Amino acid sequence: MAKFKIQDATGALAEVDVDMSLFRAAADGGHAHGLRKLDAEVQTAPEGLTASQQVYAQLGLHRKDVSFGHALDMKGFQAASTQDNSVTGRLVVQAFLMDAIEASLRSSDYGITGLFNRKAAVTDSINGTKFERPILNFTRPAAGRSKAIAQLSEPTSMLLMTASDKSFKIAGSSIGIEYSDQVANSVSLPLVTLSMQRQAEEEALERVEDQLLNFLNGDTDLDMVALASVAGAVKNAKTDYDSTLLAGALSQKAWVGWLFNNSRKRRIDTVVTDLAGALAIENRSGRPNVGSDNATSKRIDTLESVVNPTWPDRVEVIISQDPSWPANTIMGFDSRYGYHVVTSTSMSYSAMEEFAIRRSTKIRFDAGSIAYRLYDDAFSVLTLS
Amino acid sequence: MATTPDPKADPKAAAPKTPEVKAQYIRAVYGRMVDPLTALEYTSIPSELYKRTSWVDSQLEAKKLELCDPPEEAAA
Numbered sequence: 001m002a003k004f005k006i007q008d009a010t011g012a013l014a015e016v017d018v019d020m021s022l023f024r025a026a027a028d029g030g031h032a033h034g035l036r037k038l039d040a041e042v043q044t045a046p047e048g049l050t051a052s053q054q055v056y057a058q059l060g061l062h063r064k065d066v067s068f069g070h071a072l073d074m075k076g077f078q079a080a081s082t083q084d085n086s087v088t089g090r091l092v093v094q095a096f097l098m099d100a101i102e103a104s105l106r107s108s109d110y111g112i113t114g115l116f117n118r119k120a121a122v123t124d125s126i127n128g129t130k131f132e133r134p135i136l137n138f139t140r141p142a143a144g145r146s147k148a149i150a151q152l153s154e155p156t157s158m159l160l161m162t163a164s165d166k167s168f169k170i171a172g173s174s175i176g177i178e179y180s181d182q183v184a185n186s187v188s189l190p191l192v193t194l195s196m197q198r199q200a201e202e203e204a205l206e207r208v209e210d211q212l213l214n215f216l217n218g219d220t221d222l223d224m225v226a227l228a229s230v231a232g233a234v235k236n237a238k239t240d241y242d243s244t245l246l247a248g249a250l251s252q253k254a255w256v257g258w259l260f261n262n263s264r265k266r267r268i269d270t271v272v273t274d275l276a277g278a279l280a281i282e283n284r285s286g287r288p289n290v291g292s293d294n295a296t297s298k299r300i301d302t303l304e305s306v307v308n309p310t311w312p313d314r315v316e317v318i319i320s321q322d323p324s325w326p327a328n329t330i331m332g333f334d335s336r337y338g339y340h341v342v343t344s345t346s347m348s349y350s351a352m353e354e355f356a357i358r359r360s361t362k363i364r365f366d367a368g369s370i371a372y373r374l375y376d377d378a379f380s381v382l383t384l385s
Numbered sequence: 386m387a388t389t390p391d392p393k394a395d396p397k398a399a400a401p402k403t404p405e406v407k408a409q410y411i412r413a414v415y416g417r418m419v420d421p422l423t424a425l426e427y428t429s430i431p432s433e434l435y436k437r438t439s440w441v442d443s444q445l446e447a448k449k450l451e452l453c454d455p456p457e458e459a460a461a
Contacts, residue, residue: 217419217426228424236422236439247443276447324416326440327447381421385443 002088004058006051009043016042018055018088030127033095052095059089061096061189068192069184071096072361090361093189098365100193101175101200112201115318116208119270120341121374129344129368130167133223136375168222170344172368173207175200181359196365209322211371212272215339215379216331222372227331227381234381235261247385248276248328252286256311258332258382263310266378268332272318274325280384281317281330328384337378343369409434410455411441414448431456 005013016022016038023034031037035052042051049057060066072089102113117123177196179187218226227233238245241254259268271281315332333339373379411434413427420427422438431453434441444450 216421217417226419226421226424226426228419228421234421238439247439322416323449324413324418326418326421326444327449328440328443329421383421383440383443385439 004055006038006042006054007044007048009045011045014042016051018092020087020091023091030125033098034091035095035099052099055092056096059092061093064188064190066189067185068093068179068187068189069181071189072184094363094365096189097193097196097363101197101365112205112208116211116371117341119318119335120339120371121335121337121378123341123343125343126170127344129170129172131170131342131344131370132167133372135162166223168370170342170368170370172344172366173203174364174366175203176362176364178360178362181361184361200365205321209320209325212318212320212331213322213324214371215333215373216272216326216329216381219372222370224372227376227379230376230379232262233376233379234383236383236385238384245384248280250280250284250384252284252288254382255281255284258380259311259315262377262380266334266337266375266380267310267312268315268334268380269312270316270318270335270338271330271332272320272325273330274321274327275319276327277330277384278317278319280328281315330382330384332380332382334378337375338373339371340374341369341371343367408455409437410453411450412453414451418444418450 002018003015004018006016008014018034018038022037026032026034026037029037031040035055038051038055044050044054056062059071061071071093175196177192179192214222214224216227218224218229235241235258237250237254237258238247241257242251245251245254273281410431411427412431413429416429418427419425420436420438420440422440423436425435427450433455434452441450445452
């Protein structure tokens with residue numbers, strides 16, 4: 001156990017115990033780790049350090065030269081009341097590594113986890129690994145329109161919401177690190193953090209690309225059919241919009257036609273495709289440009305302006321590097337209604353065990369989430385073949 | 386003038402022989418793929434190519450799908 005001093009929003013110093021009981025209570029309360037519980041409970045100044053950052057700072061974890069073993073054993077920590085520094089040090093270092101990995105996934109060049117969550121219509125965290133998917137039935141409202149009714153009558157059009165009969169398990173993925181006692185004293189904490197961040201980034205990128213591909217191909221584990229099986233979801237640039245197109249090419253007519261299609265129900269603001277698909281969008285023929293236009297010429301002309309556009313000013317393109325992403329295939333969705341991400345906080349588990357005989361230590365971090373299409377109508381596929 | 390067909394004549398013998406269409410087999414090179422035009426699914430296990438759509442041609446050209454030999458049980 002170790003006592004840390006935390007400065008709250010009023011400037012007062014509060015003394016908090018950081019020990020196993022804090023981390024156990026955090027797990028019970030659905031927090032990823034113990035210091036997140038402190039963050040939730042201790043209100044700090046908005047422009048200042050959070051409670052967890054203050055704990056990290058008191059341990060000197062922000063220093064670039066701090067060795068891993070030094071951090072784990074809290075050798076840099078000077079406080080009046082400390083018992084068994086080793087346990088607290090290990091708990092805090094785990095939390096630090098977890099936060100560093102998460103921050104990296106949110107803000108690195110890829111930032112893929114942050115991007116994926118930002119594009120989600122809904123993100124939920126559940127304290128458990130079993131998830132009951134809501135079934136949204138739009139058959140009745142889609143078949144008719146709301147209309148005037150007599151007093152005390154039931155409305156003619158109602159959305160039906162039921163829970164799935166099947167519960168889905170949120171499978172987890174783990175990342176681990178094992179280090180010998182000898183290396184702990186020589187390797188620095190930033191190096192360990194960097195190594196884990198790199199691995200986690202690669203994994204997160206693959207996982208997100210896999211989930212995006214599942215939106216297209218379907219996932220039987222989540223009762224999600226392929227978009228090919230959704231009526232009207234697939235359009236072909238040549239046969240549906242522009243008969244002059246060759247395979248792999250796109251024109252302004254086909255692009256806008258696809259964005260416009262079904263736009264009473266959704267507005268495509270994000271597309272996922274491979275690099276060749278992204279280049280086809282950029283190099284589409286007939287794309288408006290003002291390079292040869294003289295806006296000041298005295299000519300007989302009127303400039304038209306669509307006052308009710310059903311396409312956004314900017315369509316964001318996510319380029320998938322998944323080799324299984326099909327060529328000449330663009331999947332678009334309306335990020336307001338597109339997909340639902342469910343994260344299991346109980347999977348955000350970290351554990352550390354010491355192998356006394358092997359003179360080594362292992363740390364593992366588990367994370368689990370699922371994503372599924374919330375409304376099939378929010379998605380559409382454009383093939384360029 | 387129309388002629389009445391000879392009832393004893395064998396219609397099969399008279400019909401021109403059409404070449405037998407040999408089934409083609411296909412498999413996904415990297416992972417599962419679903420043809421958005423037909424909803425047919427392709428995996429790394431060779432399966433019979435039921436319909437060669439323009440999308441399949443694109444994937445063959447991009448080497449994401451490949452034509453292959455039939456699996457052993459189909460060949461036997």
